[in-house]
Amino acid sequence: AQSVTQLDSHVSVSEGTPVLLRCNYSSSYSPSLFWYVQHPNKGLQLLLKYTSAATLVKGINGFEAEFKKSETSFHLTKPSAHMSDAAEYFCVVSAPGADGLTFGKGTHLIIQP
Amino acid sequence: KAGVTQTPRYLIKTRGQQVTLSCSPISGHRSVSWYQQTPGQGLQFLFEYFSETQRNKGNFPGRFSGRQFSNSRSEMNVSTLELGDSALYLCASSLQTSGRAQETQYFGPGTRLLVL
Numbered sequence: 430a431q432s433v434t435q436l437d438s439h440v441s442v443s444e445g446t447p448v449l450l451r452c453n454y455s456s457s458y459s460p461s462l463f464w465y466v467q468h469p470n471k472g473l474q475l476l477l478k479y480t481s482a483a484t485l486v487k488g489i490n491g492f493e494a495e496f497k498k499s500e501t502s503f504h505l506t507k508p509s510a511h512m513s514d515a516a517e518y519f520c521v522v523s524a525p526g527a528d529g530l531t532f533g534k535g536t537h538l539i540i541q542p
Numbered sequence: 543k544a545g546v547t548q549t550p551r552y553l554i555k556t557r558g559q560q561v562t563l564s565c566s567p568i569s570g571h572r573s574v575s576w577y578q579q580t581p582g583q584g585l586q587f588l589f590e591y592f593s594e595t596q597r598n599k600g601n602f603p604g605r606f607s608g609r610q611f612s613n614s615r616s617e618m619n620v621s622t623l624e625l626g627d628s629a630l631y632l633c634a635s636s637l638q639t640s641g642r643a644q645e646t647q648y649f650g651p652g653t654r655l656l657v658l
């Protein structure tokens with residue numbers, strides 16, 4: 430069985446300040462982990478993924494995430510927020526034998542001017 | 543290369559009707575998965591098709607069904623619609639050349655279904 434917990438349903442930051450979106454996972458097997466972003470009325474876009482290579486993963490638009498097995502975490506960060514980052518972010522886990530992707534409930538990122 | 547396309551983008555149906563949604567994967571992708579997104583339940587896996595065969599199915603009633611054609615295009619059908627079926631239905635495709643768990647799934651824009 431696998432599950433994902435996104436620790437914050439909403440995060441609000443000022444433009445130009447760092448972003449931290451927190452994600453904890455549970456999986457019976459070595460998982461692959463993903464972060465997707467969804468802008469209003471759009472589909473999901475892949476930001477980055479971890480597949481047991483380097484634990485620090487760099488993605489698009491300046492985002493990165495660090496896989497910490499001991500903490501079962503995969504937090505998403507960005508050094509400086511832009512207004513265009515305002516969106517819904519989903520942490521996703523995939524493991525061998527699982528039925529499809531398992532999504533977290535999502536974190537709504539708000540960027541204050 | 544064109545992305546995943548879904549048609550129609552919006553649909554309004556009434557209770558008891560049935561609906562068919564269509565998904566065209568990225569060229570060369572052989573796996574198509576379907577997800578339901580609602581405010582209450584979030585994103586939930588419906589089913590996955592690979593080479594015209596349903597490989598996995600999520601925890602949804604039998605009213606939800608799908609199929610995949612030889613060109614990898616997929617359709618999903620919902621019969622006897624209920625108010626609770628109102629949702630954004632997302633289709634995703636992947637190559638399926640390596641370990642399945644590691645494959646990136648590429649999502650379409652979704653079909654928004656409203657059941658009245």
